[in-house]
Amino acid sequence: MFLIDLSILFGISISTLTILCIVLGIVLMPPFYLILLALEKTLLVAQWAGFSVIRFILLVFRSLQRNLLRTALSYMAIYVLVSVVVMIWSVLSFLDGITTEKQEDFKVLITEKFQIPSQMPPSYEQRLLSIIDELPPEYRMKNGEMDVMTWAFVGGTLDPTKQTFENSIFFFCMQPKKFPTMMSGLEEFTPEEMAELNRLIDLMEKDKKKVVIGTGRLEKLQKKVGDRFKMVSLNYKDLEFEFEIVGTFPKGSRYDESAVMHRDYLYDTLRDYEKRTGMPHPMANKCLNLIWVRLPSKEAYSALAAKANESGSFSTPAVKVETESSGVGSFLDAYRDLINGMRYMVVPAILATMALVIANAISITVRERRTEMAVLKVLGFTPGMIMMLVLGEALLIGVLAGGMASSVMCVLTQAQGGVKFPIAFFPAFKVPYEAISWGIAIGAATALAGSLLPALSARRVKVSEVFSRVA
Amino acid sequence: MTSKPPCVQVRNLYKSFTRGSERIDVLQNLTLEVPEGEFLALMGPSGSGKTTLLNLIAGLDQPTEGSIIVGDQEISQMSESELARWRTRHVGFVFQFYYLLPVLTAYENVELPLLLLPMTKEQRRKQVLTALDLVGLSNRLSHRPGQLSGGQQQRVGIARAIVTDPTLIVADEPTGDLDSKSADEILKLLETLRAQLNKTIIMVTHDPKAAERAQRVLHLEKGRLVLDTDNRLAAVSSSWS
Numbered sequence: 001m002f003l004i005d006l007s008i009l010f011g012i013s014i015s016t017l018t019i020l021c022i023v024l025g026i027v028l029m030p031p032f033y034l035i036l037l038a039l040e041k042t043l044l045v046a047q048w049a050g051f052s053v054i055r056f057i058l059l060v061f062r063s064l065q066r067n068l069l070r071t072a073l074s075y076m077a078i079y080v081l082v083s084v085v086v087m088i089w090s091v092l093s094f095l096d097g098i099t100t101e102k103q104e105d106f107k108v109l110i111t112e113k114f115q116i117p118s119q120m121p122p123s124y125e126q127r128l129l130s131i132i133d134e135l136p137p138e139y140r141m142k143n144g145e146m147d148v149m150t151w152a153f154v155g156g157t158l159d160p161t162k163q164t165f166e167n168s169i170f171f172f173c174m175q176p177k178k179f180p181t182m183m184s185g186l187e188e189f190t191p192e193e194m195a196e197l198n199r200l201i202d203l204m205e206k207d208k209k210k211v212v213i214g215t216g217r218l219e220k221l222q223k224k225v226g227d228r229f230k231m232v233s234l235n236y237k238d239l240e241f242e243f244e245i246v247g248t249f250p251k252g253s254r255y256d257e258s259a260v261m262h263r264d265y266l267y268d269t270l271r272d273y274e275k276r277t278g279m280p281h282p283m284a285n286k287c288l289n290l291i292w293v294r295l296p297s298k299e300a301y302s303a304l305a306a307k308a309n310e311s312g313s314f315s316t317p318a319v320k321v322e323t324e325s326s327g328v329g330s331f332l333d334a335y336r337d338l339i340n341g342m343r344y345m346v347v348p349a350i351l352a353t354m355a356l357v358i359a360n361a362i363s364i365t366v367r368e369r370r371t372e373m374a375v376l377k378v379l380g381f382t383p384g385m386i387m388m389l390v391l392g393e394a395l396l397i398g399v400l401a402g403g404m405a406s407s408v409m410c411v412l413t414q415a416q417g418g419v420k421f422p423i424a425f426f427p428a429f430k431v432p433y434e435a436i437s438w439g440i441a442i443g444a445a446t447a448l449a450g451s452l453l454p455a456l457s458a459r460r461v462k463v464s465e466v467f468s469r470v471a
Numbered sequence: 472m473t474s475k476p477p478c479v480q481v482r483n484l485y486k487s488f489t490r491g492s493e494r495i496d497v498l499q500n501l502t503l504e505v506p507e508g509e510f511l512a513l514m515g516p517s518g519s520g521k522t523t524l525l526n527l528i529a530g531l532d533q534p535t536e537g538s539i540i541v542g543d544q545e546i547s548q549m550s551e552s553e554l555a556r557w558r559t560r561h562v563g564f565v566f567q568f569y570y571l572l573p574v575l576t577a578y579e580n581v582e583l584p585l586l587l588l589p590m591t592k593e594q595r596r597k598q599v600l601t602a603l604d605l606v607g608l609s610n611r612l613s614h615r616p617g618q619l620s621g622g623q624q625q626r627v628g629i630a631r632a633i634v635t636d637p638t639l640i641v642a643d644e645p646t647g648d649l650d651s652k653s654a655d656e657i658l659k660l661l662e663t664l665r666a667q668l669n670k671t672i673i674m675v676t677h678d679p680k681a682a683e684r685a686q687r688v689l690h691l692e693k694g695r696l697v698l699d700t701d702n703r704l705a706a707v708s709s710s711w712s
Binding site: 055056059062063065066371372375376377378379380381382383384462463464467 | 522523526529531532551552555556558559560564566570572573574575579582583584586587631643
């Protein structure tokens, strides 16, 4: 319920991204021409070194100035499409990265086998620890129980009469003291931020009602540190929690929209419910959503998984034991078709569109300049040289537009500290610096592919036919 | 008068095109010689084959049959790339519509053929300036074609044709797009090139006045040579009469 549908997210993201890229492309058109001009001026200076080849390159630059509108449209098409491809590839490589197995320091996930989200009994934690105790010492956790963490997800609203996104909050319900060692992404925190986090955790350990909330979420709730508030739970029916905000997660971190509460407070509230009503809460035996265990090696993980399957302790409900990466992979399984569609259909379609746009623009250019090509041949340019001139024009636009598109995407996401997935445990996603070279390569490759046929046609221009037609 | 070694030798030349199933014989069994340093005009009605002959001599097309020797090189057997390299060194081409590259300056347009030769920047500069000076445009180096008159553009075209110091200059209707004054200047320039630099010039023209400026006029009709007039002899005989 709290997991935003990835497919909708991707759909919205691509549409928004395309619009953003078009706007960026238009905004960056003057710099594109300025770079072209600067490069041309540099070549003009360099030509005095006497290299004939610089004159050829200069001819390519000058040719792009013949029809500024056509050059601008080709640039825009490449810019927008390279931006979208780079973003999609970055997302896909990011997903590949988080679903790739680590070789050591394994984080193992124990979840319900047949239901998402899992609803396991809290007793599963103790059963798991018992099983781990039976493993050989080298397969056990290095830091004992500090390497085991349970999760429950508690969502609610501050105003049950008028629930909105702004007045809703979603808590990770856990043992605060394990937060610094078990949670990912804390390496992004500065020493000062880590010190503050440890102070807040101490406070939470002393008072179960104290919570830490991300800065972004706090702003939406219109609350501040020190405020107390009541939350009516939405997934734990008839439960009400009273919290005191003791601090925030740093702005811009992956926990900007997250909130953390003490799991004992949930257990206490469930017990209070039973005392009050005389019967256990319907969720009392289903309040363990996830268990994380950090194991020293892949072999340890295999041994634990085998033990868990054999023991019979985890039959109602059945559980699965998997690595963090395969857990994420399992979560993404539902979107496998979507991801494959992106990888194998959308990206190739975009690349083909790019090549066609370039082919169209360059074909028109070649048709318009057949006489000029013929003149160059008369002057002694070989068919290969004519072909290189045409390819050079496409290549120049492709490299420049592709490089600009990927650089801007990279710089923007890096400067923003990454784009956050609205899925809590996914880290912020950034377009990596190596994407700049992808952009240049994509721009160059598609420009070459698109201009190949027009260039061959230019190569085959027959001088006598061109001039007999003119005459 | 024709004791000079031939610059161009055309032997039993045939050129035909096929249009659909129809075969069109444009040139039929044509033989001619153009001595070095001669200014020759090719005349004839449209479709008589004069431009085709010019293109063949300039190495822009391949004959169906026969041979063409320019200087001491048989060009009718050369490949397209070989012809391209040969043209750079041996042929200067002057077009009716100038065909200067609009994005390049006068200097850059004239320099274009030199980029294909192994020359230093200084050598190129010297030759470009000499050529532009010869056509009287050394004060228009950085002008683009759009900033020049028709006559000036044609002079840039001629400078581009002579900048590599070619053996042969071929001109296809070089005055066809010019007013009479500019046309006269261009013809004078061609005469100067022949007289002072001993260039062999072959010019296609429809204009009898332009043809009068040549030393010799060949008339073509239906792909055959029908008349060979030596203006020098005509001038001598008219002075006698």
